[in-house]
Amino acid sequence: MGLKKAIVTGGTRGIGKAIVRELATKKIGDDFFADVAFIYNSCDSCADELVAELTALGANVKAYKTDVASFGDVQETVKNIIADFGSVDILVNNAGITKDNLLMRMSEEDFDSVIRVNLKSVFNFTKAVSRQMLKQRGGKIVNISSVVGIIGNPGQANYSSSKAGIIGFTKSIAKEFASRGINVNAVAPGYIKTEMTESLNDNQQNALLEFIPMKRMGTPEDVAKTVLFLSGDDASYITGQVITVDGGMVM
Ligand code: NDP
Numbered sequence: 358m359g360l361k362k363a364i365v366t367g368g369t370r371g372i373g374k375a376i377v378r379e380l381a382t383k384k385i386g387d388d389f390f391a392d393v394a395f396i397y398n399s400c401d402s403c404a405d406e407l408v409a410e411l412t413a414l415g416a417n418v419k420a421y422k423t424d425v426a427s428f429g430d431v432q433e434t435v436k437n438i439i440a441d442f443g444s445v446d447i448l449v450n451n452a453g454i455t456k457d458n459l460l461m462r463m464s465e466e467d468f469d470s471v472i473r474v475n476l477k478s479v480f481n482f483t484k485a486v487s488r489q490m491l492k493q494r495g496g497k498i499v500n501i502s503s504v505v506g507i508i509g510n511p512g513q514a515n516y517s518s519s520k521a522g523i524i525g526f527t528k529s530i531a532k533e534f535a536s537r538g539i540n541v542n543a544v545a546p547g548y549i550k551t552e553m554t555e556s557l558n559d560n561q562q563n564a565l566l567e568f569i570p571m572k573r574m575g576t577p578e579d580v581a582k583t584v585l586f587l588s589g590d591d592a593s594y595i596t597g598q599v600i601t602v603d604g605g606m607v608m
Contacts, residue, residue, distance in 0.1 A: 359392035359417055360385055362442040363588065364435070366425050366482060367452030368395025369403035371551030372501065375577030376449055377407065379585045381416040390585070391447060392417040394438040398424055398452070425452045425478035426470075435485035444493060447588045448486050450479045450523075451501040455553060457512045468515045475519035479526055487534075495538040497588045500527050501580070502543045502599060504607045520545070524599055531597030540596040542587050547603025549575040571604030 367373035383390035404420035490496030506520025
């Protein structure tokens with residue numbers, strides 16, 4: 358059994374998968390750090406594989422298929438998770454998509470869908486866990502933003518707006534929930550090796566490395582370890598912050 362109960366959105370791939378692994382298998386004495394409910398959208402086999410991998414290690418992990426952009430579905434899913442797990446102590450809003458294009462070529466649909474999946478989902482899940490966390494007077498919420506939500510990026514007006522929105526949301530809810538012992542923080546990764554960044558060619562990757570003082574792309578584990586810290590008791594006096602995990606790209 359895990360000491361805490363956690364929800365991680367977008368747990369089947371990339372950064373989310375690393376976060377699920379980190380929270381579910383980290384040992385605190387004889388116990389695992391957390392039992393983890395993770396959310397995914399389409400890849401059933403990815404979800405089954407991850408559950409099997411972590412269950413074999415003795416961890417308690419369960420997958421829930423839900424579109425994070427749907428308010429009603431999210432309320433229902435979180436209700437089911439709380440019924441299955443007994444409570445929720447940690448929420449990691451990680452699910453995200455990109456639909457990049459220069460503004461002149463960006464459709465209304467591409468703008469709206471990125472905002473709904475990346476930003477409205479954070480509202481949907483925070484709202485869904487808030488009653489439980491406020492009642493128990495404790496909890497940790499970690500929202501995955503991005504460095505482009507801080508510095509912008511051509512071709513990503515939709516994505517960078519969603520990620521900047523997450524930062525505003527994080528700070529507002531941190532202020533609303535601080536007196537109830539709930540910490541709300543954001544992590545802003547730089548360029549991390551996942552399927553999301555796989556489409557960059559060698560030239561694009563080399564150009565990006567120019568701007569990274571540490572001269573390497575990050576790994577999903579680099580982000581997951583920061584999320585683990587912010588989800589734990591050692592981070593109890595940290596709230597409303599944006600922690601960049603980017604090899605020094607933005608400082
Ligand atoms: P991936 O594309 O590798 O994985 C995305 C995850 O989100 C998958 O598990 C996917 O599930 C899930 N997901 C997508 N849409 C939905 C939806 N509508 N409902 C439920 N689940 C959904 O992304 P990364 O791991 O690269 O990124 C994770 C987060 O980190 C994102 O928020 C991203 O913006 C952010 N980030 C990533 C960076 C990078 O360099 N990779 C840099 C900065 C921030 P399924 O497989 O079932 O579709």
